[in-house]
Amino acid sequence: MHLSMAANNSSEGASTPARKICGVDEAGKGPVLGPMVVAGVACSDLDELAALGVMDSKVLTAKRREALFEKIKTQFPYAVVIRTAADIDRLREEMTMNVITARAHAEVVATLGCPVAWLDACDVNEERYGRTVAGYIGKPCQVIAKHKADRTCPAVSAASIVAKVIRDGLVRSYEEEYGEIGSGYPADPVTIGFLTRYIRSHGSPPPIARRSWATVKNLMNNAGQKRLF
Structure with missing residues (x-):
């Protein structure tokens, strides 16, 4: 804080x-x-x-x-x-x-x-x-x-x-560190695209993501299911 x-x-x-x-x-x-x-x-x-x-x-x-x-x-x-x-x-x-x-x-x-x-x-x-x-x-x-x-x-x-x-x-x-991340809001396709790519590449969300948000949890679950199949 x-x-x-x-x-x-x-x-x-x-x-x-x-x-x-x-x-x-x-x-x-x-x-x-x-x-x-x-x-x-x-x-x-x-x-x-x-x-x-x-x-x-x-x-x-x-x-x-x-x-x-x-x-x-x-x-x-x-x-x-x-x-x-x-x-x-x-x-x-x-x-x-x-x-x-x-x-x-x-x-x-x-x-x-x-x-x-x-x-x-x-x-x-x-x-x-x-x-x-x-x-x-x-x-x-x-x-x-x-x-x-x-x-x-x-x-x-x-x-x-x-x-x-x-x-x-x-x-x-x-953005200087991660590239384009959009507005940061869940409804922003640019933000969701960034999170999806980052999770796919790293297996976890970036440090700037709120992991307790349902958006991140759902993306992590989807990534896990894709890896499973």
């Missing part, structure tokens, strides 16, 4: 506004390849981030996301938690993916230390998810969990941009 924290580069002093609110979102909860990246961005007022033009990262071009990320990381405190494929496989032996995500969300909120946290809810029940995250934070915090918060709360939009840019960078680094 890996945690990194970057603080605002501006000088700290009496005139520096208190960072009262943070937004948290993740990228890569569902892919079969690569990590899940959870990011949080803190601000003193949501209008500060809205003024940058932040939006849900999924509706932005890669170039626009990267430009906004540069502005966010130089103007606002942010925190990042990364769960690798191996981390996720190990944790899934003990808990659900929603709990893994909730604990990572809580870790980011605790690092930023804001009294109010907005989250993109990863549960069908928003209030339940908020209570779950609040229980893992370890300090008083008003947690507001909403579906589609990455579209409606500027702090969560900013967090979605940070998480997406960092995860995309990691995926590009994997």
Whole structure:
């Protein structure tokens, strides 16, 4: 597991506004390849981030996301938690993916230390998810969990941009080692083609694959049956 924290580069002093609110979102909860990246961005007022033009990262071009990320990381405190494929496989032996995500969300909120946290809810029940995250934070915090918060709360939009840019960078680094791997999602034919070829050649999934995913288990079973016949 890996945690990194970057603080605002501006000088700290009496005139520096208190960072009262943070937004948290993740990228890569569902892919079969690569990590899940959870990011949080803190601000003193949501209008500060809205003024940058932040939006849900999924509706932005890669170039626009990267430009906004540069502005966010130089103007606002942010925190990042990364769960690798191996981390996720190990944790899934003990808990659900929603709990893994909730604990990572809580870790980011605790690092930023804001009294109010907005989250993109990863549960069908928003209030339940908020209570779950609040229980893992370890300090008083008003947690507001909403579906589609990455579209409606500027702090969560900013967090979605940070998480997406960092995860995309990691995926590009994997392509330097493995060649084209696609988006990493089970519905992507390029990803499935890469996994199929890798398993056929090596007899096991690559280290960047989530072995606990049904996609990998099915590919391994199919490869075993082909070898049998």
